[in-house]
Amino acid sequence: LTNLRRATALSTDGVPPNPLARMDALATPLRRRRGEIICEDGAGARFLFRVEAGAARRCALSADGRRRIVDLLFPGDFFGFAGESRAGSTMEALVDATIVLRYPRREIEALADADPDSARAIRALAFAAIARLETQIALLGRVNAVEKVGAFLLALEARQNAAPAPRHCERSEAIGSRGEAPRSPRGSARNDGPGCVTLPVSRCDIGDFLALAPETVSRSLAALERRGAIGLPAPRRIEIIDRSALRARCDG
Amino acid sequence: LTNLRRATALSTDGVPPNPLARMDALATPLRRRRGEIICEDGAGARFLFRVEAGAARRCALSADGRRRIVDLLFPGDFFGFAGESRAGSTMEALVDATIVLRYPRREIEALADADPDSARAIRALAFAAIARLETQIALLGRVNAVEKVGAFLLALEARQNAAPAPRHCERSEAIGSRGEAPRSPRGSARNDGPGCVTLPVSRCDIGDFLALAPETVSRSLAALERRGAIGLPAPRRIEIIDRSALRARCDG
DNA sequence: CGGGCCATTGAGTTTCTTCAACATTAGTGG
DNA sequence: CCACTAATGTTGAAGAAACTCAATGGCCCG
Numbered sequence: 001l002t003n004l005r006r007a008t009a010l011s012t013d014g015v016p017p018n019p020l021a022r023m024d025a026l027a028t029p030l031r032r033r034r035g036e037i038i039c040e041d042g043a044g045a046r047f048l049f050r051v052e053a054g055a056a057r058r059c060a061l062s063a064d065g066r067r068r069i070v071d072l073l074f075p076g077d078f079f080g081f082a083g084e085s086r087a088g089s090t091m092e093a094l095v096d097a098t099i100v101l102r103y104p105r106r107e108i109e110a111l112a113d114a115d116p117d118s119a120r121a122i123r124a125l126a127f128a129a130i131a132r133l134e135t136q137i138a139l140l141g142r143v144n145a146v147e148k149v150g151a152f153l154l155a156l157e158a159r160q161n162a163a164p165a166p167r168h169c170e171r172s173e174a175i176g177s178r179g180e181a182p183r184s185p186r187g188s189a190r191n192d193g194p195g196c197v198t199l200p201v202s203r204c205d206i207g208d209f210l211a212l213a214p215e216t217v218s219r220s221l222a223a224l225e226r227r228g229a230i231g232l233p234a235p236r237r238i239e240i241i242d243r244s245a246l247r248a249r250c251d252g
Numbered sequence: 253l254t255n256l257r258r259a260t261a262l263s264t265d266g267v268p269p270n271p272l273a274r275m276d277a278l279a280t281p282l283r284r285r286r287g288e289i290i291c292e293d294g295a296g297a298r299f300l301f302r303v304e305a306g307a308a309r310r311c312a313l314s315a316d317g318r319r320r321i322v323d324l325l326f327p328g329d330f331f332g333f334a335g336e337s338r339a340g341s342t343m344e345a346l347v348d349a350t351i352v353l354r355y356p357r358r359e360i361e362a363l364a365d366a367d368p369d370s371a372r373a374i375r376a377l378a379f380a381a382i383a384r385l386e387t388q389i390a391l392l393g394r395v396n397a398v399e400k401v402g403a404f405l406l407a408l409e410a411r412q413n414a415a416p417a418p419r420h421c422e423r424s425e426a427i428g429s430r431g432e433a434p435r436s437p438r439g440s441a442r443n444d445g446p447g448c449v450t451l452p453v454s455r456c457d458i459g460d461f462l463a464l465a466p467e468t469v470s471r472s473l474a475a476l477e478r479r480g481a482i483g484l485p486a487p488r489r490i491e492i493i494d495r496s497a498l499r500a501r502c503d504g
Numbered sequence: 505c506g507g508g509c510c511a512t513t514g515a516g517t518t519t520c521t522t523c524a525a526c527a528t529t530a531g532t533g534g
Numbered sequence: 535c536c537a538c539t540a541a542t543g544t545t546g547a548a549g550a551a552a553c554t555c556a557a558t559g560g561c562c563c564g
Binding site: 211 | 371381385386388393
């Protein structure tokens with residue numbers, strides 16, 4: 001995947017320079033503010049999505065009215081592979097100035113058939129999505145609430161660090177220049193400094209993600225702070241002090 | 253996916269008749285008995301796997317010695333996309349006469365580059381794996397143990413029914429003819445009749461899959477039986493009597 | 505027939521959830 | 535500039551749920 005990013009960054013000529021750019025030529029960019037819905041229900045059957053900037057959550061409503069966050073999406077993450085025929089499935093922006101590219105599924109399939117490079121890129125994205133989901137399964141499989149939260153923090157840090165530079169600068173800048181400035185005082189999904197994670201989600205969201213009550217999330221964070229594993233300078237900012245203390249109990 | 257199966261079943265000529273058969277030409281069939289290891293650790297980085305017959309579980313050992321079942325695999329299911337660099341990851345047969353096809357990753361990638369049909373088939377398999385994992389996430393997100401077990405039963409029934417006929421008959425029969433007979437008195441992963449599921453796994457396995465203690469699994473099954481949702485003629489056989497009673501509480 | 509694995513059931517304990525109150529912060533309008 | 539409001543986060547206490555430990559019985563296999 002790093003190769004793909006590098007190729008993207010270096011592309012300069014007018015011809016579609018790389019597989020991702022060729023795909024993006026088919027895409028419709030969707031710009032959303034915090035809390036706004038990006039797509040609903042069966043849209044996943046006709047479209048694929050990729051987060052370009054910001055962050056998003058994918059939710060599913062149960063019959064009992066409980067909300068489940070199935071996936072957290074950060075820049076570079078794909079979504080929509082499974083067809084998503086499930087009802088009550090929504091995708092919402094977590095921060096302001098979230099940009100999601102929407103690809104028509106049929107055209108993407110046609111592009112993949114015609115262009116092996118694009119097909120390879122799509123496979124890589126699908127495999128990345130699988131890895132993401134498997135990490136999530138390993139997370140949910142933990143027994144302890146503290147372990148769940150600790151592993152969640154490590155996974156979040158890894159994913160925020162894994163997307164260091166904005167890709168497809170030409171496109172996202174073009175969009176950003178005609179909207180408001182992309183800075184947001186508290187909603188940034190980007191990592192600020194080594195060992196420091198800015199949570200783009202509330203305690204309640206984390207709870208829906210980890211199958212925990214929000215109070216339990218709060219208590220688990222407090223417990224991790226007490227034992228010196230993390231620091232909590234602000235509710236949405238977390239310093240990861242003792243990474244091994246988290247990993248020791250949370251390694252899968 | 254049904255189109256792929258139909259095409260496979262109808263193929264008769266000598267030329268590699270369809271994408272899956274072209275992929276299978278690169279595969280090494282692995283035949284395992286119940287409990288035997290199919291692959292270990294980083295093998296997923298070099299290979300892809302597809303279950304041909306029987307059933308398998310994919311496990312990950314935590315640091316605390318706890319075992320997590322990350323995925324249950326039935327005929328047609330793929331595995332190995334994510335590279336699986338995680339240590340302590342194993343894949344084991346759940347029933348006798350389990351056959352798994354092992355594909356060299358590099359050759360599969362090369363085939364996908366050269367043959368759009370194969371690439372499309374691989375995408376379809378990857379998307380199916382994503383759907384599988386998302387179902388699993390929705391399962392783990394449930395709060396109640398009874399709900400988890402109920403949803404697990406429905407998902408298991410759906411997946412066992414989704415693979416009605418053995419694919420690639422020529423190949424698996426050729427293998428079966430030089431081994432023992434594929435019948436197994438209690439290990440069949442196939443559905444036996446409408447609304448009846450044969451569990452290929454122990455209560456302990458189910459617990460490792462759903463993040464529950466085996467006793468809780470047993471109690472949940474007993475509770476579902478008491479409320480008339482299921483019948484338990486034998487420990488490994490489950491009649492699904494009131495599907496809506498399971499779905500009402502377990503719909504995602 | 506004995507041994508081991510699996511499944512079930514019971515009792516006690518830990519953990520998490522729920523309900524509630526309170527603190528903090530951001531946004532709003534006077 | 536300040537009060538007000540709403541959303542969010544924290545903390546406490548009671549209850550429910552699941553886990554652990556333990557014992558029992560069934561089944562298959564040697």
